[in-house]
Amino acid sequence: MRIAVIIPSLAGGGKERMRLHLIKEWLDHGIAIDLVLCRKQGDLLQLVPSEVKIYEVAAQHNYFFPFGFLRYLIKHRPTHILSASNDITAMSLLINLVTRLDIPVVASFHNHLSSEVQFAKGLKFFSVKIVNFILAKTISRAKGVIAVSKSVADDLIGHFPCLKDNIYTINNPTINQDMRRRATQPLSGNPVPAGIPWIFYAGRLVPAKGLDVLLQAFYKIAARSNAHLVLAGEGPLRAQLTDMVRDMKLIDRVHFMGFQENPLPWMREADVFVLPSRHEGLPNVLIEALACGAQIVATDCPGGSEEILGNGIYGQLVPVDDAVALSNAVIMSLNREFYVAPEILKDRAEDYTVEKAANEYLNVLKNA
Numbered sequence: 001m002r003i004a005v006i007i008p009s010l011a012g013g014g015k016e017r018m019r020l021h022l023i024k025e026w027l028d029h030g031i032a033i034d035l036v037l038c039r040k041q042g043d044l045l046q047l048v049p050s051e052v053k054i055y056e057v058a059a060q061h062n063y064f065f066p067f068g069f070l071r072y073l074i075k076h077r078p079t080h081i082l083s084a085s086n087d088i089t090a091m092s093l094l095i096n097l098v099t100r101l102d103i104p105v106v107a108s109f110h111n112h113l114s115s116e117v118q119f120a121k122g123l124k125f126f127s128v129k130i131v132n133f134i135l136a137k138t139i140s141r142a143k144g145v146i147a148v149s150k151s152v153a154d155d156l157i158g159h160f161p162c163l164k165d166n167i168y169t170i171n172n173p174t175i176n177q178d179m180r181r182r183a184t185q186p187l188s189g190n191p192v193p194a195g196i197p198w199i200f201y202a203g204r205l206v207p208a209k210g211l212d213v214l215l216q217a218f219y220k221i222a223a224r225s226n227a228h229l230v231l232a233g234e235g236p237l238r239a240q241l242t243d244m245v246r247d248m249k250l251i252d253r254v255h256f257m258g259f260q261e262n263p264l265p266w267m268r269e270a271d272v273f274v275l276p277s278r279h280e281g282l283p284n285v286l287i288e289a290l291a292c293g294a295q296i297v298a299t300d301c302p303g304g305s306e307e308i309l310g311n312g313i314y315g316q317l318v319p320v321d322d323a324v325a326l327s328n329a330v331i332m333s334l335n336r337e338f339y340v341a342p343e344i345l346k347d348r349a350e351d352y353t354v355e356k357a358a359n360e361y362l363n364v365l366k367n368a
Contacts, residue, residue, distance in 0.1 A: 001031050002034060003026065003082055005034070005036065008088065009037055009041050009042045010042030010043070010045045014283065016042065017044065018173055021176060021358075026358060027051055031362075038062045038088075039062075056068075065088065066095060069091065070095055070099065073099075073101055080368060082108065086135065092105050104143040105141070105368075107146070109152055110152070110281035112279045114158070116279070119278060143367075146364060155302070170357055173356075174354065179288070182265075183265070183291060185265050187269050197228075198270055199218070199330060200273050205231070205234060206236060208278050209275075210320070212237075212241070213326060215248065215254070217276070218253075220324065221330055227330075228254070228255065231257065232257045233258070241256075267288060268293065271334055272295050273297075275296070276298075277299055282308070283298075283305055288349075290314060290348050290349035293345050295333045296315030299326070300317040314340055314344070314345055
């Protein structure tokens with residue numbers, strides 16, 4: 001068995017980290033892995049195990065993926081394909097259909113498809129529509145379809161009814177011994193003065209994450225407390241968000257820390273972890289925050305946030321795009337008016353172990 005794991009790059013998102021977790025677990029099972037990337041780039045490249053062969057198939061542009069991937073398939077003939085991006089899944093299924101290579105494709109979906117269509121703008125909107133059109137024509141050829149949450153699975157069935165009997169909900173492989181070890185590492189470089197409460201966000205700086213609403217909420221929080229806000233991550237909104245902070249005259253209380261190789265100590269030490277997303281698949285950062293015993297405030301957005309937080313048992317859920325509700329919830333957590341014991345949160349996180357998810361993925365692949 002040799003699995004071709006296909007993702008665009010290793011740019012540092014949750015989906016990429018989860019793929020590396022699966023790969024490491026499967027290597028322990030003696031399974032050969034080919035990591036097929038559009039581009040051999042990203043902050044997580046250094047974490048790829050040496051036993052994994054990396055193939056770059058579209059170095060110039062993702063548009064060249066079908067040609068590079070076809071060359072890879074013809075030359076190396078993996079026994080199974082696991083795809084993790086909607087456009088790559090569509091192309092993989094189309095290539096298999098046209099060439100009749102008949103290599104089993106298992107497709108995993110990590111985002112809420114309806115929300116992707118709703119929030120896509122300009123060329124991105126047309127790209128999403130084209131990908132969904134191809135998926136509608138080819139998805140029945142997938143030997144298995146994996147959704148990371150029940151919400152994602154239900155939404156996929158709404159788009160592609162043929163999946164009703166061929167879809168599996170497998171939660172993200174998040175918790176393992178390495179993750180537990182990294183959660184105990186010391187925090188260095190914290191810009192917040194000692195004794196001052198602070199709120200933490202980790203993730204990409206993109207529109208889907210609702211960071212504009214978070215800053216609006218923090219403006220209200222700053223008027224009611226001396227708390228600071230720390231943002232870890234990079235993305236196209238960095239300059240726009242910085243301008244918002246400057247206009248709000250909060251430059252001394254909002255800290256942009258860039259990409260953090262290990263955000264877990266930040267989660268552990270923060271007074272509140274906040275995720276203001278407009279849509280999600282199954283947000284790994286919420287699982288990681290649980291494992292760090294962090295107090296959590298998240299939006300009740302389409303996707304798996306509500307599932308992870310047990311409908312508000314393990315953290316507060318607020319409406320999407322509601323800065324007032326978000327600020328009030330964060331203040332409640334800062335004041336411990338809403339508080340969950342860290343031991344309870346850490347126990348909840350153990351529902352999302354790497355070993356459990358890797359075995360479930362492997363069962364789907366073996367039966368493909």
